[in-house]
Each structure stands twice: as structure tokens, then as C-alpha cells.
Amino acid sequence: MSAIFHAGISGYRGRMGRAVSQVLDAREDVVVAARFDWGETADISLCDVIIDFSTPDASVALAQSAAERGGPSLVIGSTGFTPEQEAELMKAAEKIAIVKSGNFSLGVNILIGLVQHAAQRLDAQDWDIEITEAHHRRKVDSPSGTALMLGEAAAEGRFTDLAEIRSKPYDGVQGERESGKIGFSSIRAGGIIGEHTVLFASEDEVLTLSHSAIDRSLFAKGAVAAAAWVRTRGPGLYDMQDVLGFRQA
Numbered sequence: 001m002s003a004i005f006h007a008g009i010s011g012y013r014g015r016m017g018r019a020v021s022q023v024l025d026a027r028e029d030v031v032v033a034a035r036f037d038w039g040e041t042a043d044i045s046l047c048d049v050i051i052d053f054s055t056p057d058a059s060v061a062l063a064q065s066a067a068e069r070g071g072p073s074l075v076i077g078s079t080g081f082t083p084e085q086e087a088e089l090m091k092a093a094e095k096i097a098i099v100k101s102g103n104f105s106l107g108v109n110i111l112i113g114l115v116q117h118a119a120q121r122l123d124a125q126d127w128d129i130e131i132t133e134a135h136h137r138r139k140v141d142s143p144s145g146t147a148l149m150l151g152e153a154a155a156e157g158r159f160t161d162l163a164e165i166r167s168k169p170y171d172g173v174q175g176e177r178e179s180g181k182i183g184f185s186s187i188r189a190g191g192i193i194g195e196h197t198v199l200f201a202s203e204d205e206v207l208t209l210s211h212s213a214i215d216r217s218l219f220a221k222g223a224v225a226a227a228a229w230v231r232t233r234g235p236g237l238y239d240m241q242d243v244l245g246f247r248q249a
């Protein structure tokens with residue numbers, strides 16, 4: 001059995017917090033040393049690592065407190081960060097180890113590589129890229145964190161930044177689609193756990209790459225694997241590609 005570690009759960013009453021609790025409680029090598037939610041305080045010094053699925057504001061505040069005291073390490077799953085909040089997390093990661101990902105599933109992290117590969121090989125003038133995602137009615141941010149990661153992978157395949165080639169949402173009469181752009185569409189309905197599709201379309205053919213999450217526990221298991229990985233790392237901002245060993249040094 002691997003060495004015992006002390007974990008904390010931020011946002012523990014939420015959908016993901018509850019799923020993470022279940023996965024951690026089932027492990028013999030983890031002691032859950034802190035569980036906290038909005039408006040609650042906890043002694044984070046008791047933890048080697050905290051798993052956080054809360055809100056962008058809460059994640060940034062947690063990262064700042066952890067960075068101030070030089071630990072614990074963090075696994076951040078919250079989505080919907082502004083560029084300024086992303087910059088705050090990068091600053092905190094100079095002092096502590098953080099794994100941040102918009103999606104902790106193995107399938108999505110393989111999909112990221114496939115999307116980058118396809119985007120690199122399909123000429124941007126001929127092949128349009130559209131990303132669609134569907135989630136439950138309680139999700140507050142859009143596009144989803146996963147959709148944005150897939151967009152970033154496609155942009156990387158085209159040797160550019162997503163910000164340079166992201167389409168504005170389609171609404172009203174706004175002219176023909178500009179070639180080389182990446183479009184995003186979101187559906188919010190019922191209890192859908194998480195569906196993502198990246199569509200590459202030319203005049204002659206359509207290539208569709210997609211992923212479906214069947215159970216929310218999938219993300220919790222990935223986040224716990226990230227926690228076990230990150231607790232022994234030095235400061236830095238890591239993602240699931242690092243945890244899974246998909247990124248070459």
C-alpha cells in the first residue's frame with residue numbers, strides 16, 4: 001500500500017465535492033483532514049493536498065492562502081476563470097504545486113491529443129472547427145472548461161492561440177462564417193453529465209471526435225489520482241496531461 005496522505009475537500013457539499021468524498025472515503029491510504037464549503041473555515045495546514053471543485057473566486061482565494069503559507073498542494077477542478085484569475089493561479093503556482101484541469105477524465109485527455117493532431121493536419125482554409133458541449137441545467141459557466149481546453153488544443157494544432165481565432169457566438173445576421181475560426185455552442189438541459197464534440201468540416205467531408213461522461217464519479221476518480229500525484233511535486237502549474245504522463249519533457 002502507498003504512504004498515507006491527508007486530503008482536504010473544498011466545495012464538499014457540491015455535486016463534485018460529494019463525489020470526491022465518496023472516492024476518498026473508500027481509499028485506505030487517505031485521511032480526509034478537512035472538508036469545507038462556502039462561508040466555512042478550515043485548518044488547511046492539516047492537509048498535504050486539497051481537492052477543490054467550487055467556484056473561480058473560491059479557488060483563487062484558496063490558492064492565495066495556500067501559496068502564502070507554502071502549502072498544501074492543490075487540485076483545482078473549478079471552471080469559468082477570467083484571464084485575471086488564471087494569472088493569479090499562475091502566481092500562486094510559483095510557491096506551491098497545483099494541478100488544474102477543466103476535465104479529469106482519461107477519455108477527454110486522450111481526446112485533447114486527437115484534436116490537436118487533426119487540427120494540425122487539416123488545412124485551416126478548408127476545414128472549419130466547431131465545438132459543441134452539453135451539460136446539466138445547473139451548470140453556470142459556458143463554454144465549459146473542457147470545451148475551452150479542446151479549443152486550445154485545436155488552436156495549438158494550428159500554431160496559434162485560441163484567443164486569436166475564437167468565433168463570437170452566432171446570433172442574428174452577421175455574415176458568412178470566417179474561415180480559420182473556431183466556434184463554440186452550448187446546451188444546458190436536465191441532468192446531462194457532460195458531452196463534448198469537436199467537428200471538423202470541409203466542403204466534402206465531416207470528421208467528428210466526441211466524448212460522453214456517463215457518471216460524475218469519473219471526474220472525482222481522476223481528481224483523486226491527480227491529488228496522489230501532486231502531493232510530492234515541487235511548485236508549478238500542472239494539468240492532467242502531466243499527471244497521465246502524456247506530456248514529454
Ligand SMILES: NC(=O)C1=CN([C@@H]2O[C@H](COP(=O)(O)OP(=O)(O)OC[C@H]3O[C@@H](n4cnc5c(N)ncnc54)[C@H](OP(=O)(O)O)[C@@H]3O)[C@@H](O)[C@H]2O)C=CC1
Nearest residue numbers: 011013014015016037038054058077078079102103104219
Ligand atoms: N474539472 C472537472 O473535471 C470538473 C469540473 N467541474 C467544475 O467544478 C465546479 C463545481 O461543480 P459542481 O460540484 O457541479 O458545483 P456545485 O455548485 O454543486 O458545487 C460547488 C460547491 O462549492 C461551494 N463553494 C462556493 N464558494 C465556496 C468557497 N468559498 N469555499 C468552498 N466552497 C465553496 C458551493 O457552496 P454553495 O452551494 O453554498 O455556494 C457548492 O457546495 C464547477 O466550476 C464545475 O464546472 C465539475 C465537474 C467536473
Ligand SMILES: O=C(O)C1=N[C@H](C(=O)O)C[C@H](O)C1
Nearest residue numbers: 079102103139144145146194
Ligand atoms: O460543471 C460540470 O458538471 C462539468 N464541468 C466541467 C467543464 O466545465 O468542462 C467538466 C465536466 O464536463 C462537467
